[in-house]
Amino acid sequence: MKILKDILYKVAIESVTGSTDIAIHKIDFDSRKIEENDLFVAIRGSLSDGHDFIEKAIQLGATAIICDTLPEKLEKGITYIKVQDTNAALAFMAANFFENPSEKLKLVGVTGTNGKTTIASLLFQLFENAGFKVGLLSTVKIMVDKIEYKATHTTPDSITINYYLNEMVKAGVTHCFMEVSSHGIHQKRTEALHFVGGIFTNLSHDHLDYHPTFAEYRDVKKSFFDSLPKTAFALSNSDDKNGAVMLQNTVARKRTYALKTYADFKAIILESQMSGLLLKVNENEVWVKLIGTFNAYNVLAIYGTAIELGMDSLEALRLLSDLESVSGRFQYIISESNITAIVDYAHTPDALENVLKTIEDVRTKNEQLITVVGCGGNRDKTKRPIMSKIATDLSDKAILTSDNPRNENPEVILDEMERGVEPQNYKKMLRITDRKQAIKTACQLAQPNDIILIAGKGHETYQEVNGVRHHFDDMETVKEILEQLGK
Numbered sequence: 001m002k003i004l005k006d007i008l009y010k011v012a013i014e015s016v017t018g019s020t021d022i023a024i025h026k027i028d029f030d031s032r033k034i035e036e037n038d039l040f041v042a043i044r045g046s047l048s049d050g051h052d053f054i055e056k057a058i059q060l061g062a063t064a065i066i067c068d069t070l071p072e073k074l075e076k077g078i079t080y081i082k083v084q085d086t087n088a089a090l091a092f093m094a095a096n097f098f099e100n101p102s103e104k105l106k107l108v109g110v111t112g113t114n115g116k117t118t119i120a121s122l123l124f125q126l127f128e129n130a131g132f133k134v135g136l137l138s139t140v141k142i143m144v145d146k147i148e149y150k151a152t153h154t155t156p157d158s159i160t161i162n163y164y165l166n167e168m169v170k171a172g173v174t175h176c177f178m179e180v181s182s183h184g185i186h187q188k189r190t191e192a193l194h195f196v197g198g199i200f201t202n203l204s205h206d207h208l209d210y211h212p213t214f215a216e217y218r219d220v221k222k223s224f225f226d227s228l229p230k231t232a233f234a235l236s237n238s239d240d241k242n243g244a245v246m247l248q249n250t251v252a253r254k255r256t257y258a259l260k261t262y263a264d265f266k267a268i269i270l271e272s273q274m275s276g277l278l279l280k281v282n283e284n285e286v287w288v289k290l291i292g293t294f295n296a297y298n299v300l301a302i303y304g305t306a307i308e309l310g311m312d313s314l315e316a317l318r319l320l321s322d323l324e325s326v327s328g329r330f331q332y333i334i335s336e337s338n339i340t341a342i343v344d345y346a347h348t349p350d351a352l353e354n355v356l357k358t359i360e361d362v363r364t365k366n367e368q369l370i371t372v373v374g375c376g377g378n379r380d381k382t383k384r385p386i387m388s389k390i391a392t393d394l395s396d397k398a399i400l401t402s403d404n405p406r407n408e409n410p411e412v413i414l415d416e417m418e419r420g421v422e423p424q425n426y427k428k429m430l431r432i433t434d435r436k437q438a439i440k441t442a443c444q445l446a447q448p449n450d451i452i453l454i455a456g457k458g459h460e461t462y463q464e465v466n467g468v469r470h471h472f473d474d475m476e477t478v479k480e481i482l483e484q485l486g487k
């Protein structure tokens with residue numbers, strides 16, 4: 001229980017009707033979850049408008065309502081608070097409700113199109129190995145020290161964020177690393193959090209279904225850095241053409257990392273193999289078990305963060321060399337007959353190109369590269385032809401298949417993907433709607449020493465069809481089929 005007026009601290013209020021001296025059981029933005037003495041926040045969403053459910057919330061026991069437009073008829077005994085932006089109000093109230101847990105630990109946010117999960121998860125690992133109690137909010141999972149919770153979003157809603165941050169504080173966690181998605185920033189899920197640092201990875205094609213233009217997508221990411229306090233660090237990738245834009249207006253301590261240009265944290269790739277990378281980081285050599293050029297960037301972002309958080313540089317380098325790859329991020333097995341099967345979460349054109357080029361760089365013999373890839377339903381359609389073009393351009397064989405068709409017809413998604421394939425690549429392309437069959441075909445085609453890349457789903461353990469999630473795990477499937485085939 002909290003008193004309403006305490007929860008309202010820092011909320012930009014336009015008007016109050018009723019008492020703010022009432023006890024609040026909990027806050028919710030979903031009328032269906034409202035209980036006695038709750039506070040209901042009306043959010044204008046993409047499918048419906050929370051303002052339409054105010055009456056329902058009151059019927060279920062809500063005693064306070066936060067809205068941007070007052071209902072025509074006000075109920076007696078209910079407190080109505082009008083604000084301009086209910087998303088921002090929700091963020092501040094959620095932080096206040098849990099007594100601002102982000103101020104009680106060191107919270108670092110990672111944003112950018114690709115690499116957020118990798119960097120946040122590896123920072124979690126590194127600080128844990130350094131002996132700290134650490135927290136993680138990521139696409140794959142939420143960690144409160146050693147306890148794992150299921151993640152539903154990359155950046156959850158502000159109530160969930162503050163709930164877990166509070167659990168972390170209670171457990172004695174000192175550092176938390178979280179992914180900050182563009183949806184999260186845009187919906188103000190991270191608005192009221194106190195960050196000690198922000199990391200920018202890169203910016204490329206994604207989510208143009210949600211953000212009307214690339215410029216808006218970029219500016220949403222930038223606004224995260226604009227909101228960092230003076231005491232925080234802002235660490236940006238200066239090899240990315242938008243790296244400098246992110247730092248343009250921040251008051252935080254500006255730091256950069258790069259492989260190609262001048263930067264505070266700089267690396268040179270001395271060796272790049274299937275088993276890892278030998279890097280020269282600033283003046284020291286370090287071997288890491290992570291694969292591909294893009295991981296050299298991730299390593300630099302992690303190293304820079306460790307230094308900015310006060311870790312000794314030699315200690316940071318030692319811990320870097322112990323890091324193990326993240327689930328579904330370039331995760332691979334080598335079968336009995338020496339077929340390498342790689343499962344990777346590349347679900348954007350840029351990530352797919354990176355992974356395929358990485359494989360190209362590290363492969364030694366004249367192996368065949370067979371790629372299995374699909375594009376999600378109810379998500380950015382413009383990436384479909386681009387991803388299939390990349391897959392067919394950079395592989396010896398590309399099998400186009402389904403990846404969470406959601407509420408779309410998988411055949412229509414595949415038609416859109418097929419449109420991107422260049423005529424000279426038709427003979428390299430196969431189209432197999434069923435993902436399991438597609439993986440099976442890849443395994444049947446593979447000869448000893450060949451490489452199979454299964455892209456797009458990474459750690460996911462489901463295939464979502466018509467709103468239902470069926471169990472599906474790329475790694476489990478490929479292992480099982482290779483075994484069955486005796487390969």
Ligand SMILES: CC(=O)N[C@H]1[C@@H](OP(=O)(O)OP(=O)(O)OC[C@H]2O[C@@H](n3ccc(=O)[nH]c3=O)[C@H](O)[C@@H]2O)O[C@H](CO)[C@@H](O)[C@@H]1O[C@H](C)C(=O)N[C@@H](C)C(=O)N[C@H](CCC(=O)O)C(=O)O
Binds near residue numbers: 032045047
């Ligand atoms: C497009 C989007 O981001 N949607 C998010 C948004 O929901 P919405 O705006 O669509 O909500 P809505 O269904 O229109 O409803 C509006 C409001 O009415 C309320 N409502 C609705 C019905 C009812 O009976 N009663 C009621 O009160 C809802 O609770 C909501 O507050 O707010 C919800 C609550 O926070 C989120 O769960 C939901 O995420 C959906 C499930 C989603 O898929 N989001 C993805 C796209 C997302 O956020 N992805 C990013 C990562 C992307 C990446 O980088 O790859 C992420 O951070 O996870």
Ligand SMILES: Nc1ncnc2c1ncn2[C@@H]1O[C@H](COP(=O)(O)OP(=O)(O)OP(=O)(O)O)[C@@H](O)[C@H]1O
Binds near residue numbers: 112118295351458
């Ligand atoms: N620094 C990077 N630059 C480009 N590609 C990367 C980078 N790091 C990882 N990738 C590729 O992008 C894929 C997704 O990586 P990761 O899950 O770390 O990104 P993310 O930003 O968390 O994505 P999401 O928005 O889906 O949460 C990886 O599987 C890998 O192929």
Ligand SMILES: N[C@H](CCC[C@H](N)C(=O)O)C(=O)O
Binds near residue numbers: 375456
């Ligand atoms: N966070 C991303 C993940 C996409 C992963 C891919 N497997 C898909 O389902 O489209 C999204 O929700 O857009």
Ligand SMILES: [Mg+2]
Binds near residue numbers: 118179
């Ligand atoms: Mg992620």
